[in-house]
Amino acid sequence: MTAYRTEKDSMGELEIPTTAYYGIQTARAIANFGISGIKPLSTYVDAGITIKKATATVNAQLDCIPKDMAAAIAQACDEILAGQLRDQFVVDVYQAGAGTSHHMNLNEVLANRALEIIGDRKGNYDRISPNDHVNYGQSTNDVIPTAIRIGGLMALQRSLYPALDRLIEQLDKKAHEFKDVIKSGRTHLQDAVPVRLGEEFAAYAQIMRDHLRRINLAAEDLTYLGLGGSASGTGLNTHPEYCDRVAAKLSELTGFPLQPAPHLMAAMQSMSPFVHVSSALRNLAQDTIKIANDLRLMDSGPKTGLKEIQLPPVQPGSSIMPGKYNPVIAEMINMVGFQVIGYDTAIAVAAQAGQLELNVMMPLIAYDLIHSIEILGNALLALADKCVAGITTNRDRCLDYAEGSLSLVTALNNHIGYLNSADIAKESLATGKSLRQIVLERGLMTEVQLAEVLDLEKMSQIVRRSQT
Missing domain, CATH: 1.10.40 (Ribonucleotide Reductase Protein R1; domain 1)
Structure with missing residues (x-):
């Protein structure tokens, strides 16, 4: 039989499985928000846990919490960042506004693991409290927008930037390989003056370089943190040195050039940094869709289409037509691109839905932004390695079209x-x-x-x- 412990909050008591590291507020969220079954993205969890490690360390340095307590919290953070207890972050993406449920999920897991580290039992919050200690000097209102910023930067660094670099590399290789292949250009899908196939790929590479530059510029907005603003941007219940110190500590932990925002209340209210990055992702998605469709068109056939190039076949294309191979990687790129465009629309709508000192739609923005970055990165890497790298050309057909x-x-x-x-x-x-x-x-x-x-x-x- 399952054993339980009893936890208490301002609303009353609940039985929590003794094996669970989350606590009563997470349990209430599980009961309230069985919406999608989608749990928080790993990168988003990493960002939140990294923030908690930085805040515990700084609060100990400032004598706001005991040093041994901070050490236990930091150790719990390191364990989670190393991959432990990942199944304990369980609150649905569609949850309480502003992200309080997810935030308390972080606080409770860290408190309970820290209790174990010091030799105590889970749920004994008199010793280490999710609210009073793990969350000292913090609020959902400043932690969650900071987690979105750091999560976005992490996702860009881990996924999208390497994928774009790889795609540009492969496009450049094809530009060189096909530099002497002459083909008919086409405008309005009608014959146009001759072009080089290599120059088409060189153009695609330049388009990707331009998007990489734009995304880098947009991502600079994510480096300004509102952490330290506390509940409404005033810095209530924080040490006077906390804001600067925690930004410096987060820079040290992440390697990103982070700094306090010029106005903490503005950083809490406005979702414009996320809209800025999302719009850059949408822009990239739109051009990537166009390039994928170009590749599909140039590969159309093999007997009744253009067939100027051959995309590498990666799997059979039909359950009934033998020998059929479809441009499946390019088709997948389109689906990912459509999803990113949809996420961008949702982010834009959510960004204007805040009132006064807070935007309560941050859980949606967090998931859609980080997921956009990660699926785009994964898709572009597949495009580079499973498609572009293996493209060949039909030189004779290209020349026939050009001459005719x-x-x-x-x-x-x-x-x-x-x-x-x-x-x-x-x-x-x-x-x-x-x-x-x-x-x-x-x-x-x-x-x-x-x-x-x-x-x-x-x-x-x-x-x-x-x-x-």
């Missing part, structure tokens, strides 16, 4: 005029004659002139701008 494109007539504009060029294009389409044949029949240019003007190598060569 009616848009080659564009190169004749400066020599025979736009209207003459348009008339030649119409005749070519109607009769099947080549542009070259019609121009020669009409005596508009010589063979030598045509060879110079319709040089595909020259037409598809991009003029590089100098970098300053």
